[in-house]
Amino acid sequence: MTAIVGEAAIIQQYFAPLAGHYSGAFGLRDDAATITPPPGHDLVVSVDAIAAGVHFFPNDDPSDIGWKALAVNVSDLVAKGAVPHAYVMALALPEPPTAAWMSAFTHGLDQAQRAFAITLVGGDTDRRPGPLSITITAFGFVPTGRMVRRGTACVGDHVFVSGTLGDAALGLRLSPGWDRPPGWRASDAQAASLRARYLRPQPRCALAPVVREWASASMDLSDGLAKDIGRMCAASGVGALLDATGLPLSAAARGIVEAHPDVWSLIATGGDDYEILATTSGHDAERFVAAAAAVGVPVTAIGRICSGHGIIVSGPDGRPLSFDKDGYDHF
Amino acid sequence: MTAIVGEAAIIQQYFAPLAGHYSGAFGLRDDAATITPPPGHDLVVSVDAIAAGVHFFPNDDPSDIGWKALAVNVSDLVAKGAVPHAYVMALALPEPPTAAWMSAFTHGLDQAQRAFAITLVGGDTDRRPGPLSITITAFGFVPTGRMVRRGTACVGDHVFVSGTLGDAALGLRLSPGWDRPPGWRASDAQAASLRARYLRPQPRCALAPVVREWASASMDLSDGLAKDIGRMCAASGVGALLDATGLPLSAAARGIVEAHPDVWSLIATGGDDYEILATTSGHDAERFVAAAAAVGVPVTAIGRICSGHGIIVSGPDGRPLSFDKDGYDHF
Numbered sequence: 001m002t003a004i005v006g007e008a009a010i011i012q013q014y015f016a017p018l019a020g021h022y023s024g025a026f027g028l029r030d031d032a033a034t035i036t037p038p039p040g041h042d043l044v045v046s047v048d049a050i051a052a053g054v055h056f057f058p059n060d061d062p063s064d065i066g067w068k069a070l071a072v073n074v075s076d077l078v079a080k081g082a083v084p085h086a087y088v089m090a091l092a093l094p095e096p097p098t099a100a101w102m103s104a105f106t107h108g109l110d111q112a113q114r115a116f117a118i119t120l121v122g123g124d125t126d127r128r129p130g131p132l133s134i135t136i137t138a139f140g141f142v143p144t145g146r147m148v149r150r151g152t153a154c155v156g157d158h159v160f161v162s163g164t165l166g167d168a169a170l171g172l173r174l175s176p177g178w179d180r181p182p183g184w185r186a187s188d189a190q191a192a193s194l195r196a197r198y199l200r201p202q203p204r205c206a207l208a209p210v211v212r213e214w215a216s217a218s219m220d221l222s223d224g225l226a227k228d229i230g231r232m233c234a235a236s237g238v239g240a241l242l243d244a245t246g247l248p249l250s251a252a253a254r255g256i257v258e259a260h261p262d263v264w265s266l267i268a269t270g271g272d273d274y275e276i277l278a279t280t281s282g283h284d285a286e287r288f289v290a291a292a293a294a295v296g297v298p299v300t301a302i303g304r305i306c307s308g309h310g311i312i313v314s315g316p317d318g319r320p321l322s323f324d325k326d327g328y329d330h331f
Numbered sequence: 332m333t334a335i336v337g338e339a340a341i342i343q344q345y346f347a348p349l350a351g352h353y354s355g356a357f358g359l360r361d362d363a364a365t366i367t368p369p370p371g372h373d374l375v376v377s378v379d380a381i382a383a384g385v386h387f388f389p390n391d392d393p394s395d396i397g398w399k400a401l402a403v404n405v406s407d408l409v410a411k412g413a414v415p416h417a418y419v420m421a422l423a424l425p426e427p428p429t430a431a432w433m434s435a436f437t438h439g440l441d442q443a444q445r446a447f448a449i450t451l452v453g454g455d456t457d458r459r460p461g462p463l464s465i466t467i468t469a470f471g472f473v474p475t476g477r478m479v480r481r482g483t484a485c486v487g488d489h490v491f492v493s494g495t496l497g498d499a500a501l502g503l504r505l506s507p508g509w510d511r512p513p514g515w516r517a518s519d520a521q522a523a524s525l526r527a528r529y530l531r532p533q534p535r536c537a538l539a540p541v542v543r544e545w546a547s548a549s550m551d552l553s554d555g556l557a558k559d560i561g562r563m564c565a566a567s568g569v570g571a572l573l574d575a576t577g578l579p580l581s582a583a584a585r586g587i588v589e590a591h592p593d594v595w596s597l598i599a600t601g602g603d604d605y606e607i608l609a610t611t612s613g614h615d616a617e618r619f620v621a622a623a624a625a626v627g628v629p630v631t632a633i634g635r636i637c638s639g640h641g642i643i644v645s646g647p648d649g650r651p652l653s654f655d656k657d658g659y660d661h662f
Contacts, residue, residue: 008562024373026480029566031407031550034373034478042355042365043374045452047419047468051459076362088378090421090466121376128382130461135421137378137468147365149357219362231339235360 007125014102015089018109018120022086025121033122035086041141046076048138052131056199057177062101064199065134066108072222073138074116075203075274079220081148081212082140084118084205090135091125116205146212148278151235153217157279157305159240160288162204162297164250165225167197169270170263185259190252201274206295214280214288221273228277230311242303242313244268244321261316268313268321279305338456345433346420349440349451353417356452364453366417372472377407383462387530388506393432395530396465397439403553404469405447406534406605410551412479412543413471415449415536421466422456447536477543479609482566484548488610488636490571491619493535493628495581496556498528500601501594516590521583532605537626545611545619552604559608561642573634573644575599575652592647599644599652610636 011028019025024034037043050069052058074084097105113119118138153159171194174180186194203220211218217236221228225247233240244264249257257263278299280288285301292299315321342359350356355365368374381400383389405415428436444450449469484490502525505511517525534551542549548567552559556578564571575595580588588594609630611619616632623630646652 026482030411030481032375032377032411032413032478034375034473036373036475037368039370042367044363044365045419045468045470046363047421047453047455047466049421049423049455049457049466051423051457051461054457054459080361080363082363088376088468090378090380090468092380092382092464094461122378124378124380124466126380126382126385128385128462128464130382130464131459133423133459133461133464135378135380135455135466137376137419137421139376142365144367147363150361151357 010102010125014106015120015123018106018113020119022119022121028122033088035121035139037141040144042144042147044077044080044082044140044142044147046073046138047135048073048076049133049135051133054131058132060199062104063108063111066105067112067200069134069136070109070112070116070118071201071203071274073136074118074205075201075220075222077138077140078203078205078208079211079218079276080142081146081208081218082142083208084116084138084140086119086121087136087138088122089120090123092133093127094129094132096127116203142212148211148215148218150217150219150232153232153236153238153279153305154281155238155305155307157216157281158285158301159242159303159305160278160280160299161221161248161302162207162276162299164248164253165273165275166253166267166270167194167250168201168272169266170253170256171195171198172272183260184256186252186256190255194252198272201272203274204276204297207276207292207297210288210291210295211276211278214284214291215278216280218276218278221275221277222271224269224271226269226311226313232277233309233311239306239308239310240303241306242311244313244315246300246302248300264315264321341433341456345437346451346454349437349444351450353450353452359453364419366452366470368472371475373475373478375408375411375413375471375473375478376468377404378466378468379404379407380464380466382464385462389463391530393435394439394442397436398443398531400465400467401440401443401447401449402532402534402605404467405449405536406532406551406553408469408471409534409536409539410542410549410607411473412477412539412549413473414539415447415469415471417450417452418467418469419453420451421454423464424458425460425463427458447534473543479542479546479549481548481550481563484563484567484569484610484636485612486569486636486638488547488612489616489632490573490634490636491609491611491630492552492579492633493538493607493630495579495584496604496606497584497598497601498525498581499532499603500597501584501587502526502529503603514591515587517583517587521586525583529603532603534605535607535628538607538623538628541619541622541626542607542609545615545622546609547611549607549609552606552608553602555600555602556608557599557642557644563608564640564642570637570639570641571634572637573642575644575646577631577633579631595646595652
């Protein structure tokens with residue numbers, strides 16, 4: 001397990017292949033990259049950092065770490081209706097990495113690049129104490145002025161989420177090193193599928209054009225439904241009324257929730273879903289569902305936007321759920 | 332010294348004012364920003380991170396930290412001939428910051444924004460163990476295809492640097508907490524001016540159009556002249572012959588070097604100059620100098636590009652200098 005010597009060696013051996021033939025990346029041999037948006041398009045920019053011990057486990061498979069670092073950024077782009085295009089990456093390493101670590105890390109990035117049709121165009125690699133961290137700034141394109149905002153939801157709009165919620169939060173608690181909550185039933189296959197949602201988030205790239213066409217507001221779910229819809233509603237100056245029993249669950253999650261109704265709270269606040277939260281007008285709701293189905297992404301209506309402020313989530317017994325905390329906050 | 336509670340409070344109280352009225356920043360209330368390059372222009376992208384204990388001292392004035400985080404990125408843009416436009420910032424804090432710290436930090440960013448005509452458009456703030464770190468991705472514009480590369484220097488080209496070299500490296504060694512090398516004479520005013528070069532790098536914004544017009548290759552000097560010209564030459568497939576006695580020095584640096592000729596090595600390898608290293612054809616050399624003078628930036632010819640590979644720096648006695656290390660490498 002020898003360490004690789006030199007910043008240039010790390011860049012040229014491991015990262016330059018990820019830049020491929022993108023002309024504006026200059027083989028990662030320059031100080032900057034160029035990006036040329038197609039005429040009539042805006043560049044959409046999103047930045048997210050992940051760090052060991054906060055967003056992933058230091059001993060996670062490096063390929064999962066690479067995948068996740070890119071996936072969480074792509075998720076932001078597609079929730080805004082943007083087509084992913086390119087990214088730059090700042091990598092902070094506490095120690096010179098081994099060749100095996102770098103190979104696996106860049107393999108995960110490469111898998112994610114292919115899955116999301118996005119290319120590395122530049123970066124910065126340095127060594128410092130503290131946790132391994134990866135900061136990615138990702139770029140996508142939308143037709144000029146067409147980025148879908150989070151603050152444009154209107155009273156009466158329908159609230160949708162893609163896929164299923166809570167799987168990653170459950171998967172995290174079923175990870176090695178965590179105490180499995182007593183009584184949680186999950187087969188090995190179910191636990192593995194839930195953990196995969198935590199380790200390898202699947203941004204909803206196919207939904208980007210559907211969001212752009214039909215959503216009145218949109219954002220991705222990263223810090224838990226309760227917190228993120230709170231942000232959308234605060235930005236829009238509205239409230240929301242949601243029905244917890246209508247939240248879409250995977251079979252694995254349903255099995256756990258049915259035995260432990262208190263897990264609803266975790267489903268609604270757990271974070272790391274990387275699904276899309278979108279609103280549509282009543283008029284466009286059916287078209288949104290049909291267009292999502294046409295690109296193979298299930299979406300589920302989970303409530304309505306209402307006037308005022310505040311989010312009410314009615315629980316399985318019809319009474320509002322209360323949450324100890326409404327989602328992840330770093331401070 | 333109370334800490335500020337909540338990511339949203341940090342963003343809205345301290346960072347949103349830095350986004351001002353930039354329409355694509357959406358008041359920092361969305362998950363992404365939009366940037367619209369003018370027709371006929373490329374977006375130039377550069378990313379650089381700075382971390383406490385590596386690039387600055389943890390107890391540095393937070394306004395200096397903010398300034399430096401932005402300046403080092405703007406320096407990359409202008410060396411590429413780009414006009415700075417906007418940036419996104421990922422901030423990793425080990426503890427919730429105090430209001431005083433945030434005020435000073437954003438004050439330094441605001442000063443830098445005004446000096447460099449650039450605006451915050453988005454970011455990511457989180458808390459994690461390890462050193463405070465700031466990762467900025469900066470954006471500028473150049474006419475399509477006109478970014479000035481580092482790998483396009485030609486045999487016979489003249490080599491120029493802007494300003495003076497070595498000041499920041501000397502200033503670092505004159506900082507409180509460092510043992511001042513024995514015998515270094517520097518008045519308090521000289522020491523302060525050298526330290527200012529370390530704490531508040533001054534990217535050469537005025538030189539961007541001059542570089543774009545006349546330089547055959549260009550990059551900024553961040554890791555020391557010897558290392559950075561080595562990078563330029565390696566990327567260009569050429570060598571260089573430089574004259575150490577021709578390197579431009581400030582009065583303060585000259586005073587130290589005259590008493591201690593061994594300091595030449597530090598001047599040539601010390602890093603943190605944030606000056607521009609550019610080459611021009613023999614034909615354009617005079618025009619480059621005149622155009623730089625017209626925008627108020629002194630530039631100095633320090634040598635020539637030659638065939639082959641390797642950098643020879645002749646010292647004050649005419650013999651080649653040798654360096655213990657040729658510049659900063661993180662690994």
